[in-house]
Amino acid sequence: MVQLEILVYPDDRLRQVSQPVKAVDDKITGFIADLEETLSSQPGCVGIAAPQVGNFLRIIIVDVSSRPQHKNHGHLVLINPVITSKKGSSVGREGCLSVPDYTGKVNRSQFIEVKALNRFGSKVAFQMEGYEARAIQHEIDHLDGKLFIDNLVGNRNSLKKRNEL
Amino acid sequence: MQNWYMLTLVGRDRPGIVAEVSRVLFDAGGNLGEASMARLGGNFTVMIMLQISSEKEEVENLLNPLADQLKLFVHVDKIIGDLHHHVDPNFRLSVHGADQAGIVAAVTGSLALLEFNILNLESDVGGTPEKPIYIMHIEGFADCSLSSLEKSLQPLISEKGIVVHLFPIDTMVG
CATH class of the missing domain: 3.30.70.260 (ACT domain)
Known part of the structure; x- marks a missing residue:
């Protein structure tokens, strides 16, 4: 396993739309191991997407288990993930390995359903909420060439309770 | 240079x-x-x-x-232009109530006791000239628990008749 180099904004390659994985073969499995190694080398980071390391395939990893205060499904490797439904919204603070030294508030769906293939190529589906749902939406955005800084919301917001968790 | x-x-x-x-x-x-x-x-x-x-x-x-x-x-x-060393907030407060002198001093005084470092503060006076309201948003970092902050702020909520909402911020880095 190797730690892969992270592309950093304003690298144009972060704007590239990633392609679906056609078959989960040894090459993909090997890449996933490298992506996991890269994620685990970044303290405090809960997700990574393949295009962040210059591999433009629709693969993301999300693992919120280090923050047990948030509902989560553990270590998730999702191939060709698709959000099949979304509900509610919440504003929360996000940062990104590809955008160092900046965090900002982004509005995301509070509840999502996501379908994907797992690392073995089997179909999986999850219902998620809050922080984990935010992480999934952030990573899927990477697959479509979008960054959290494209969707920042201002500071002077209403007094209603915002979920920044 | x-x-x-x-x-x-x-x-x-x-x-x-x-x-x-x-x-x-x-x-x-x-x-x-x-x-x-x-x-x-x-x-x-x-x-x-x-x-x-x-x-x-x-x-x-x-x-x-x-x-x-x-x-x-x-x-x-x-x-000193100390760029590239942002500190991320881990708490956010929203404060509002009838406008009166001393809200900022009371709230920030309670926060300072816990070495809460204010990173961003914005306040507005709204309402009407006859009945002005004061609205303040604070974001900052403190190496303490949510409950200790709540405990520190509790006395001034009743004393000043203001509403204070305190929220943790857990930045999602992906």
Whole structure:
């Protein structure tokens, strides 16, 4: 396993739309191991997407288990993930390995359903909420060439309770 | 040698102030760093980090004609331009209530006891002239628990009759 180099904004390659994985073969499995190694080398980071390391395939990893205060499904490797439904919204603070030294508030769906293939190529589906749902939406955005800084919301917001968790 | 300055500009608000000030600074070879502008009580206010090779007096001389024209108060301080070391907030407070003197002192005094470092504070006076309301948002970092902050703020909520909402911020980095 190797730690892969992270592309950093304003690298144009972060704007590239990633392609679906056609078959989960040894090459993909090997890449996933490298992506996991890269994620685990970044303290405090809960997700990574393949295009962040210059591999433009629709693969993301999300693992919120280090923050047990948030509902989560553990270590998730999702191939060709698709959000099949979304509900509610919440504003929360996000940062990104590809955008160092900046965090900002982004509005995301509070509840999502996501379908994907797992690392073995089997179909999986999850219902998620809050922080984990935010992480999934952030990573899927990477697959479509979008960054959290494209969707920042201002500071002077209403007094209603915002979920920044 | 490049120096960093903090420029403070205050005056009656009108469209185009930022454009004119930033044009003058750019034409003089300046580079802007972080900035914060707000319209406070109808006044234009801005603080701008400026990187430029000029000395302080030269920066003041550069801005003075524009300040006279736009009727702006200008203040220039030499600073250390410590970029790329942002601190992320881990708590957010929303405070509101009938406007009264002492809300900021009371709230921030309670926070300071827990060494809460305020990273961002914004406040507005809303409502009507007869019944003004005060609304304040604070974000900051404190190495303490949510419950200890709540405990520290609790006495002033009843004392001042204000509403204080306190939220943890857990930044999602992906």
